[in-house]
Amino acid sequence: MEWALVMHADQRRDVDQAPFVLHPLEVASLLNGRDFSDDVVTAGVLHDIVENTSVTVDDVERRFGVRVAALVAAVSDDPSIKDYGARKAALRDQVAAAGAGACAVYAADKVAKVRELRAKATQDPSVLHGAKLEHYRASLEMLRAATTGLALVDQLEFELWALDVLPPSQPDNRQFTAG
Template identity: 40%
Template sequence: MSSIPHELAPRALAFAVRCHSGQRRSSDGAPFIQHPLEVARLLRDAGCSEAVVAAGLLHDVVENAHVAVGEIADRFGDDVAALVDAVTDHSCIESYRERKQVLRDNVRFVGGDVALLFAADKISKVREWPRHRRREQEQLQELPPHSRARRYLAHHHAMRLEHYCKSLAMLERVAPEHPLVAQLADELEHCSAPDRAPLL
């Protein structure tokens, strides 16, 4: 295990802010950095180590800012880099469903802190669900009934919900007693129940 550099989380925060500068959340247009900040707070409040909190801050810099995993290792150590790498989507897999299945399988295989990082990420994403829903409803109003674009939007909505539900099922097997997993279950039940009806 590599040593943890001094003041890891503050440096990870500064780096994440720089990497995500100008990026916006698709759900509501808020600064994207709010998402990794929320993930890091969830991990901190759950008693996770500074390395895991730092990984929470950095978990999207490979996917969204094209930072190499090797650069994360150089700046923040191998442990943080391994955590980030384990929850990063494989963009080379074109199919959304297959890509998310590979991601869930990897989290299940590694387990431990990776599962907690993944759970915190999903809690934050599920909390965005109502905003995504409102945005999708606004888009639907502009689309002709029974159009391909309308069907695509409904399909994407359904696949995202499926991924969240399958993520919870996987986490309940990997870390059934952890409070973050219970919190994800509560958030998913609260936020998605009104949205299970088809968008069409």
């Protein structure tokens, strides 16, 4: 966690300007709460470090070993693919091929991201109709096909269902006065 805190120190989440590191820590918490191995939980903490910092997969391997590095690599976008849809489709294929641990980290990431999307929708409802949400829905389909019995997939399905059935509303900024 210390390394993630240092590497993500200057980054902020778009939705609330909170320290970005809260996202990977939430992912790790989701994994830890379901008794995944230390390697999977560690990969959860580090899952965005290659995409969002100067850290390489080789750096991760030197610090945390081959297994953690392989999981982080499996859930990291290929930056050479410029088209968003193609890049995310390649990522889903990469995760599915990498096995249960990578699917768990990926599912936890998507659960956390859909929650952030829900919060962002209170400020900008248009985010509920974009390519990012379609990627999350396609990710759910991939995870359903690639795994069995992974509770995080059920949780992702619930979070997406809640966006459809119980969409967030704009905050009510009216002032109430005692009277």
